[in-house]
Amino acid sequence: MSSAILLSDLTFAWPDGEPVFDGLDLVVNPGRTALIGANGSGKSTLLRLVTGTISPTRGTVRVEGPLGYLPQDLTLDATRPVDDVLGVAATRRALAAVERGDTDPSLWATIGDDWDVDDRARETLDRLGLGHIDLDRPVGALSGGEAVLLGLAGQLLRRPRVLVLDEPTNNLDRAARERLYAMVTAWTGVLLLVTHDRELLELVDQIAELRDGTMRLFGGTFSEYEAALAVEQEAAQRAVRAAEGDLRRQRRELDDAHVKLARRIRYGQKMWDTKREPKAIMAQRRRQAQVSAGKHRGLHEERLADAQERLASAEEAVRDDATIRVDLPATAVPPARRVLTVREAVLRTSAPSWATRGAPSVAVRDARFPRASSISFDVYGPERIALLGVNGSGKTTLLAALAGRLPVSSGEVDVAVPVRLLPQRLDVLDDELSIVANVHRLAPAAGENAIRARLARFLFRGARAERPVGTLSGGERFRATLAALMLAEPAPQLLLLDEPTNNLDLASVRQLGEALAAYQGALVVASHDLPFLRGLGITRWLRLDGGELSESGPPLGA
Template structure:
């Protein structure tokens, strides 16, 4: 980077953003990010992807300012490529290459020279970027329809880097990437010289950052260091917050006792005063004066203790707000249970669409991890198991109700509410029953009425999972294709804990080994040209 250039930076000041339906995301958000690698983390629905879209200008703030100093590049979470587009078009160099070709054919048109500018080595730069990401085998004129999901992500990233940005925004860049591709991404992130702001649930990637920006309750807090250092600092903070809650709870109990004692003393004084009045042992005027004084004194005493109790309760409420209580998804649904030994699925001498041969038997509540490089056929196998992609030959027999949670989460109607989507899958279920079950997936009250199209990636995942599991008949075989792609760190952990309570059979395709190890996997199956089990 030239020293003549001012330092690249992102500056957000007093940012407010409200969706058209009135749902607020940010109110008065402030955040400044300079050179280095910054991780943007937060619960699903906290606004991480929304903030990136505001930085790119794709969304317009309701109020406040967003400033980006330096050329910006952005890799979105859900990169969708038209299958008919050539590689050079995705890289953003198609027009430059056409202009170069025209000049090489002898054209002197100034338009072509203006298009090329200083980019006479565009092909060499493109090949270099493709090589960096393991895509050197791609022809620049090739159509992208034959690429795997992971290859498409890397191609999109290569195209962004070809623009020579000084500010790079990455939204879940490891989604769909196999191990080799992730290593290339890690190397790129480690060597990045400018401003990098990334959203990710990949713990290895988050160990490469210089600082963590946490979005919570519409505000942003910066923590210096990696994810592990952030978690250590947060643990210390939470321990102190829990101690403060215990102290505040003790204070509330003490103030309640003192207030009760004050009531008892007041009652005694009133009884004594009434007794003196009834026996008329002193002049009436003196007794009336003493009675008033006693009532005033007792009232002040009681008021003092009530104020102390109210103050103690306020301190407790403040202390409790500092303690995080991340809700848990619960999917312990009895109707999904499969007895041990019961046949779930059989695959006999099947040849998948990509040429992979496979035989497989699954019995009882087995948990199978499906591994393999991008393009090895994991998604194809799952689609074959549910019948949407028939095998070239062989037999596939499913003996229990089955549901597939696809990578793209495209099984829901965006225009319908979460409740309405569940009704589509379980038409006989009553509204109250559906709402009660949705509460297990953290959709309570008005949240269950939100249109699916307005949900964040993690919320959409939960809504899709809920719709599939609450379907009738209940699935006793659940197929998951890269389920942690759209989840924040806490949600990925919660999903692992929730799936531990699922009583049916699981087949999970994932590159996230940390997540897979939480599921109690009973069998590891790696797909390549000859599928094999992994101990």
């Protein structure tokens, strides 16, 4: 059975008239296709168009084959039973009624050919590491990662031939990611996914890049895309240098033409003044010189304009992906300085909403560590610590306790330096205030000029720094939040990051890595993103399991 996604002349604009796509064409055939692009480029909008959540302004979207869709922000009612989330509750009820002897014809219609629905559901759950979950239990006790996998299982049970996934590895621990990778590797239909996960991007067959409202396809994995792009950008840089050289040459030739013209004018005037030749002949020569000079000047000006156009065209092909610059000497921590002490701390098994605002975006989660388990560890100097653990092990709760946003049930947490927490949901800032005003809240003693100069290092220059936070794209909001925390007074010498790469595009992940490379304080990062952690120069790996914290070596591949 054939399957494909076909976009023809796809055009979409928001109700206020802001365009997103204009005349986009794309064919996605069976295989694994990753859709990449900067935050705000329209990736999630395109997925919503493909899945029929919204309609195009013009053009057509055609999906050939049954469709499955796992959105980025999956919210589940905690009271719903698992089989209802999987979409098999009605079939299971009909089967149970038939087994009790009910002969209502509507039951047979509900069951159809799906007599093995229980076996299929359990096999799918087991394949995704959820075999321990009872089909009749409510989803409220599931962790965020389990809820994501449960949503994926529900889509797979519908037997789709076209599967659309939006950031599927968000909130997944290492084991869950491995199971997702295995599912993606085995997929034989059409798979279109949006992800920042480098490991997942290495499993795809092609990259579809969305940039400035246009789409380009690159065959191969993300590494092959990067290699092809590097070759392309090197050629583009050479073209810019050649165009710049040609422009300089044309300007010199135009200047030379002006000098020669001036000389001819002076010579003609001299001949006129001395009247060495008949007036008619001199008048004719003057007209000829003027015509010749005009043609000469026009020729060089035309060549100069062509050279400027070629330079502009060459510069358009060069990508200007600006980088964050961080120079905060006040964050430096001497090697022997005590940063943090935790002694026999028992974490709370549930936290008030104000303390866990950085929790997974899925509406169901739990903390599965025992109440009696305690945690002890020390941090000295500019250590870089990776905090690992399965979903629901308490990493977010531990970070909230270290940041002083959640008290521990017992024991001691003593932070000896200024500390800041970057939560998952990036809700540190006031949406109604501008970026400048938000930074000023955290650094009230700093003058506006100083704040603007610092924000420029985070790519917020001029009027961009005046934008209300509520209008920012995901990547911009991330940069604004990071800037506000980094520029706070006193400067943070301990920075806590909770799944910082969730929902970030690849450019923002790179920018975060560059910013943290320049950060001179101590760092604790809870993340399942091994490629990101590898780039941070992690010095200690800690694992939270069953409420107990232990030193561990880096995971395989890290």
